Amino acid sequence: MTKLIHTYAQFPIEPVDGHDYHLIDKNGKEYVDLTAGIGVCNLGYSNQPVKDAVKKQIDHVWHISNLYENSKAEEVAEKLCPAGYLAFFCNSGTEANEAAMKLARKDTGKSKIVAFNYGFHGRTYGSLSMTGYPHIKDGFQALVPDIQFEEYNDDASLAAITADTAAVILEVVQGEGGVNVGNKEWLQAVQAKCHETNTLLIVDEVQSGMGRTGYKFAFEQFDLQPDIITVAKGLANGLPVGAMLAKESVAKAFQPGDHGNTFGGNKVVMASASAVLDQLNPEFLKTVQAKGDKLAELLNAEILPLDHVKNITGKGLMIGIHLTDDVKVGDVIKTLQDNGVLTLSARGNTLRLLPPLIIDEAALKDAVAKIKQAIG
Ligand SMILES: Cc1ncc(COP(=O)(O)O)c(C=O)c1O
Numbered sequence: 001m002t003k004l005i006h007t008y009a010q011f012p013i014e015p016v017d018g019h020d021y022h023l024i025d026k027n028g029k030e031y032v033d034l035t036a037g038i039g040v041c042n043l044g045y046s047n048q049p050v051k052d053a054v055k056k057q058i059d060h061v062w063h064i065s066n067l068y069e070n071s072k073a074e075e076v077a078e079k080l081c082p083a084g085y086l087a088f089f090c091n092s093g094t095e096a097n098e099a100a101m102k103l104a105r106k107d108t109g110k111s112k113i114v115a116f117n118y119g120f121h122g123r124t125y126g127s128l129s130m131t132g133y134p135h136i137k138d139g140f141q142a143l144v145p146d147i148q149f150e151e152y153n154d155d156a157s158l159a160a161i162t163a164d165t166a167a168v169i170l171e172v173v174q175g176e177g178g179v180n181v182g183n184k185e186w187l188q189a190v191q192a193k194c195h196e197t198n199t200l201l202i203v204d205e206v207q208s209g210m211g212r213t214g215y216k217f218a219f220e221q222f223d224l225q226p227d228i229i230t231v232a233k234g235l236a237n238g239l240p241v242g243a244m245l246a247k248e249s250v251a252k253a254f255q256p257g258d259h260g261n262t263f264g265g266n267k268v269v270m271a272s273a274s275a276v277l278d279q280l281n282p283e284f285l286k287t288v289q290a291k292g293d294k295l296a297e298l299l300n301a302e303i304l305p306l307d308h309v310k311n312i313t314g315k316g317l318m319i320g321i322h323l324t325d326d327v328k329v330g331d332v333i334k335t336l337q338d339n340g341v342l343t344l345s346a347r348g349n350t351l352r353l354l355p356p357l358i359i360d361e362a363a364l365k366d367a368v369a370k371i372k373q374a375i376g
Pocket residue numbers: 091092093094095097120121122123171175176204205206207208232233
């Protein structure tokens with residue numbers, strides 16, 4: 001009998017060990033992992049530079065509180081922030097979005113936020129309130145007020161962005177929402193309307209960032225310059241972390257006492273993040289782009305023609321395979337588990353793939369063959 005509150009429908013598999021892009025369960029069965037802990041362990045399960053950095057920091061202080069200077073956090077901010085941005089560290093994606101919401105309201109003096117249907121931003125009240133799934137909000141009302149939902153990729157949404165709007169929040173590739181890729185022209189139009197109305201643009205890169213699409217931030221492919229960027233998941237390859245990055249002109253709205261948390265910038269976590277960012281260099285990102293192209297080619301040739309597949313969407317190594325209603329994504333996931341491959345789902349009967357970015361092409365090819373068999 002479990003002593004855990006039943007918030008997750010868990011699979012009867014317990015991974016206890018791992019290496020590269022493989023996980024090994026408590027019975028010794030080995031899996032090829034196409035989940036990366038939901039887009040977290042992007043450098044896999046045995047990344048030596050991350051291990052070394054964490055072990056080194058463990059021999060010094062682990063936690064010092066944010067009342068003292070923190071050169072490790074400075075180091076990570078330096079490596080993570082685009083030029084002209086400052087960082088605030090926290091412990092998760094939802095906290096990064098909470099910080100973004102508060103900063104946007106403080107900086108603009110306005111309260112209205114425009115968010116999108118099937119955008120996912122987290123489970124704490126601010127982030128949950130900006131999340132565009134009615135069913136995950138059921139039972140938790142009253143939510144944070146003054147948040148308006150619009151249709152993603154729809155020009156009609158632009159009318160909602162007015163001089164009263166503090167911020168627009170969006171993912172350039174909606175992850176949980178079904179791996180929906182933003183339309184470049186629409187994203188550009190949203191940004192232009194934000195500029196016209198003095199509205200801040202918040203881009204949630206929690207799932208799409210940290211190399212997942214072959215770029216440090218996925219928004220780079222859409223020529224956007226968000227006012228606020230949120231990241232988490234892959235930043236520390238498995239240690240809990242979140243960060244809000246804001247343009248300096250916006251970040252200055254936060255002064256001592258306005259926001260904070262106990263663990264943000266934790267030295268062990270920052271040591272890991274610093275080692276991750278060192279590896280997320282242009283050469284590495286090019287390898288991810290090449291693998292993304294190869295995977296797209298394989299999926300278009302092998303999976304898209306299948307009768308039970310409606311469509312395949314995504315960017316880089318963030319992929320959604322949209323299944324017809326007569327096949328249940330849960331059954332496909334189970335069959336793949338039996339055949340030694342771990343996968344995820346997303347909204348709308350979608351099989352989602354978020355493999356560690358270090359996976360090799362031969363493993364992708366083998367996994368695609370197993371996916372074909374499972375869907376077939
Ligand atoms: C785009 C996006 N934002 C925010 C979150 C919430 O992150 P966390 O679970 O770390 O709070 C998630 C989690 O899946 C996400 O995909």
